[in-house]
Every structure is written in C-alpha cells, then in structure tokens.
Amino acid sequence: MSALDARYGTARGLARLLLSHVQYAGGRAWIRAPETAAVRRLVFVCQGNICRSAFAEVLTRRMGANAASFGLSTSSGGAAHPPAAAAAAMLGVDLADHRTTRAEDYIPHPGDLLLAMEIRQLARIAADPRLAHLPRSLLGLWAKPRRPHLHDPYKLDDRYMLTCLRVIEGAVSRLVEDFPGVRSS
Numbered sequence: 001m002s003a004l005d006a007r008y009g010t011a012r013g014l015a016r017l018l019l020s021h022v023q024y025a026g027g028r029a030w031i032r033a034p035e036t037a038a039v040r041r042l043v044f045v046c047q048g049n050i051c052r053s054a055f056a057e058v059l060t061r062r063m064g065a066n067a068a069s070f071g072l073s074t075s076s077g078g079a080a081h082p083p084a085a086a087a088a089a090m091l092g093v094d095l096a097d098h099r100t101t102r103a104e105d106y107i108p109h110p111g112d113l114l115l116a117m118e119i120r121q122l123a124r125i126a127a128d129p130r131l132a133h134l135p136r137s138l139l140g141l142w143a144k145p146r147r148p149h150l151h152d153p154y155k156l157d158d159r160y161m162l163t164c165l166r167v168i169e170g171a172v173s174r175l176v177e178d179f180p181g182v183r184s185s
Contacts, residue, residue, distance in 0.1 A: 006159035013151030013160075020119050020149035024138070029148065030122035034135030039179040040111025041066040042172075044139065045121055048074045049100040051084040051153050051161070052117050056139060056168050059093050063172065065182040070106040072124055081154060087161040091169060108134055111181065115139040117150040142171035142178070 008014040023029055042060050044053035049071030060067035080088070080095035088095045114136040116122045122138065125131045140147035150168065153161040176182060 005157050007163055009151035009153060009156045009160045009164070013149075016118070016151060017147060017149040020138075021146075023119050024141075024148045029119050029138065030126040030136070031138070032126075032134070032136050034113045034137070034179075036179060037181060038111055039113045039135070040181050041068060041109055041113070042175055042179070042182055043067070043106070043112050043114050044069040045072065045103075045114055045116045045125065046118075047071055047121070047152060048078075048081075048154065049102075050074070050078060050081040052139075052150060052164065052168060054080045054095055054098045054100070055084060055088050055093060055165050056115070056172055058088070058095055058098055059091075059169060059172050060176065060182075062093060063176050064184050065176045066184055067182075068101070068106070068112075070101040070103050072103050072121060074100045074102050076100055076102045076105045083158055083161050084153070084165070087158065087165050090162060091165055103128070103131070113137065113179070115175070117152070119148060139168065139171050139175075142174040143167045144170060144174075 044056040046053040053069035057067045057069035078100040085095040153164045
C-alpha cells in the first residue's frame with residue numbers, strides 16, 4: 001500500500017479530488033448555500049451511510065449538535081462498516097448504535113443543511129425533487145486544507161479509513177463552530 005493510497009484512498013481518489021477542485025472553482029458543484037442563522041441540523045450524505053456520513057453524524061451529536069445522515073444507495077437499518085467502526089473507535093467515537101437510513105426514509109426538517117462527501121452526490125440531491133430545494137454543500141469545504149471530494153473508504157486500506165475520518169473530524173468541528181444554531185438546547 002502506497003502513501004498515496006493511505007492519503008487519498010486510491011489514485012482514482014486523488015484524481016477525483018483534483019477534478020472536484022476544478023468543478024468547485026468553476027461553480028459546477030450544485031451547492032445551494034444556506035442562511036447561516038437558519039441552520040438547525042447538519043445532515044450528512046454519502047453512498048451507503050456506513051462509513052463517512054455515519055461517523056460524521058455520530059461525532060456531531062457527540063459534540064452536542066443536532067445531526068442526521070442518510071445514504072443515496074443503501075437500505076435502512078444496517079450497521080456501520082466494521083472497519084469504519086474500528087477506525088472511529090480509535091478516534092473515541094462509538095458507531096455501534098448507528099443504523100443506516102436510505103434517502104427515501106430521510107425526513108427533511110426546517111433548518112436542515114445537507115452535507116455531501118462528493119460533488120456527484122450533490123448532483124443527485126439537486127436532481128431529486130424531494131431534496132432539491134434544501135440548502136446543500138460539501139463537508140470537505142470545512143476541512144483544512146479544503147477537500148471537496150472525500151473519497152469513499154469502503155473496502156480500502158485501513159490507513160485511508162483513519163485518514164478520511166480524521167478529515168471529517170476536523171470539518172465537523174468547524175461546522176459546529178460556523179453554525180451555532182445546530183447546538184442542542
């Protein structure tokens with residue numbers, strides 16, 4: 001396993017990250033900016049809701065903020081991916097109680113901000129008549145440095161799983177600071 005794989009998942013992960021920077025800079029990211037004061041809940045979106053969005057949701061709740069998550073290509077009720085749960089545990093986050101939610105079972109609330117991991121996921125959200133009106137962005141825009149593409153760690157090297165979750169951890173911390181309305185009462 002190369003250093004590239006540990007940092008970006010695969011060479012394809014690096015290529016998608018570079019492409020996402022171009023798409024974002026060119027205004028082709030399907031972002032619908034929220035009104036900061038109106039955001040009450042952070043909703044994390046990825047493919048399966050078993051790694052990235054699962055970790056982000058549980059971490060956000062642990063930080064005392066309102067959160068939800070769902071997957072664009074999943075079924076409801078599944079557990080977190082075991083390697084994701086193991087990596088999350090290394091960061092002090094327990095994913096044992098997480099259960100997947102499919103997009104069709106997600107119920108939008110006033111004040112939701114959808115945060116996808118990849119631009120192509122934002123495109124799917126924008127094309128969904130049930131979700132298209134909601135504010136949406138990319139979670140990786142809150143990472144330092146910005147990562148408008150957080151490559152899916154599913155079935156990749158454990159080192160990349162931990163790298164990905166650490167990037168998410170930093171981004172979530174900044175989100176909770178930037179959107180004070182998400183803090184639980």
